[in-house]
Amino acid sequence: MAPRTVSRVVNDEGGYSQATRQRILDAIEELGYRPNLLARGLITRRSGTVGLVVRNLADPLVLALAASAQDSFREQGRSMFFASSDDDADRQGAVLQSLWSHAVEGMIVIPVRDSSPQLADYSRRGLPIVAVGSLVEARNATGVMFDLDAGFRLAVRHLLDTGRRSIGMIGSVSSSYALCPGEEDKDGTFGAGAGSQMVRVQPTVEGGAAGLEQLLELKPDLDAILACNDLVAIGAVGAARARGRRVPEDIGVIGCNDIEPAGFVTPSLTTIRLDAGLFAAAVAAALQGLIDEPGEQRDPVVLPVELVVRDSA
Amino acid sequence: MAPRTVSRVVNDEGGYSQATRQRILDAIEELGYRPNLLARGLITRRSGTVGLVVRNLADPLVLALAASAQDSFREQGRSMFFASSDDDADRQGAVLQSLWSHAVEGMIVIPVRDSSPQLADYSRRGLPIVAVGSLVEARNATGVMFDLDAGFRLAVRHLLDTGRRSIGMIGSVSSSYALCPGEEDKDGTFGAGAGSQMVRVQPTVEGGAAGLEQLLELKPDLDAILACNDLVAIGAVGAARARGRRVPEDIGVIGCNDIEPAGFVTPSLTTIRLDAGLFAAAVAAALQGLIDEPGEQRDPVVLPVELVVRDSA
């Protein structure tokens, strides 16, 4: 059997009979032949791999993103590298460099804060990059993000509509890519006429509890909380109850993300849902586009969000 | 500058002057040179990559495993492929095949049920495999698991010591690797003299609720529940309260895993803690061992567990 013919069958080039094809496939099976994708990638310049770089593993969207991205990539016949930058710009750079040396065809990155120039640099040198929740203006790069402003407006409207008048916001000290709607609103001009106040904490349950304490200090008449993610919201609910405030009667709380526990904590959490499946599909499609048609300028993709009204507000 | 000399510098082989080294490093910086790891792997037969294959992404241990494994591998200078088998043996096989074609040096696998022969086959053909929570008897393979039997005994002892007399167990229809202590105890011979009953459900919050209903049907005098994981335990707590049973007064509930929400649900969950960091470190070390000294027979690693007593039992 000639190598050339085997190559034709393995690569589906056509130009062989069904009988030959079957004979070759049988032989492959029997001998346990595995094509060496390193060698193939070396010559074709397409390695069949992509990379996913996240900021930290604790982020609830990461899992869904990884799962869904993986599905898309399997359909594309690509394998996926996975790495975390641990919220460190240098490490993010090292990861990009390393995976690029492994000849990934493209990368999905949840970028650390202020690393747009770094990403733009890599993409300009030829590495296709989809930045999650961040704008990267460069050839070979694009962004995918949730419409957090809309989510923020939905939440504030809901609070005002249900009679809340004094809204506090608990933001995150280290803004994550998609968890802090309205975070840009630094002056705190919440809904018309309503007072407002913003504090920043660690984006955890404990942080949420601390944030509520701080807000009550600043604004004793507080009757609503907008939290940058569901964990923070859960912490705020706990602290409010410990202080003798009822939720939702005395204080309404809205989270963000709709993580799984949000549905079964007491009271169940009203939250801005970020649809992880939708998100991941959009990300994978965007990367595919960048790889297939390199060099084109692309508009960022903005995904809709939804307010899920449960018991907490 | 000769390629050979550059190669020496890049690979730190020695045999060059400091001046040459600096000149080369400068040139690398300036030209944006990236060594092609595909080509390097082709000739050295060490690709610098490993694979992590999980059963499904919803498993709470997966995140911690991924995070910690990634840290270990970074120290080893390896990059990590990531894939999910979605609980499908054929897909697991396809993933192993695909990643092996990408020349991974070894794999960490959370195996789908009854896939030991498949793993043994791959490992016998030369792919180092660390199976998580499963025994694989083969050259080039080993297993890492929690001492779930010990956890099971701890939990039962605690329930008996606190006066429980009628224990029900909620297991999982699709046993996962580490979440179901005592699942082998199919006859239900729980602690001495205590009655016992076991049902199997989906390992989710909803499944836990359904499981409790079933158990109460079978055993109206039930006063304790042992759940195969924390989500199931949370579901069982919710269902028990909906039925008017107080937790822990009327029914004690013990979960397994110590996932993050376990500490802040109401009542906080007594649970068998599986230390994910410890686990992942052991897994990474085991794989490193398999890669460095191939062919040796190895004993499986068994990790200790701990009972975390909170409010639910």
Next chain:
DNA sequence: TGATCAATGGATGACGTCGAGCTAGACCCT
């Protein structure tokens, strides 16, 4: 009969790197 086509396979070079072996010169020691 000659032309065309499909199936098959041979030969050669390239991808970017490392490995082995070699040369030329510098340096030291006797």
Next chain:
DNA sequence: AGGGTCTAGCTCGACGTCATCCATTGATCA
């Protein structure tokens, strides 16, 4: 000066695959 040792640098081949180009064989078609 002669011999040994070390360093810096070179040349050549190999890794496993695909691309390119061409050769052979039958079969079919005009």
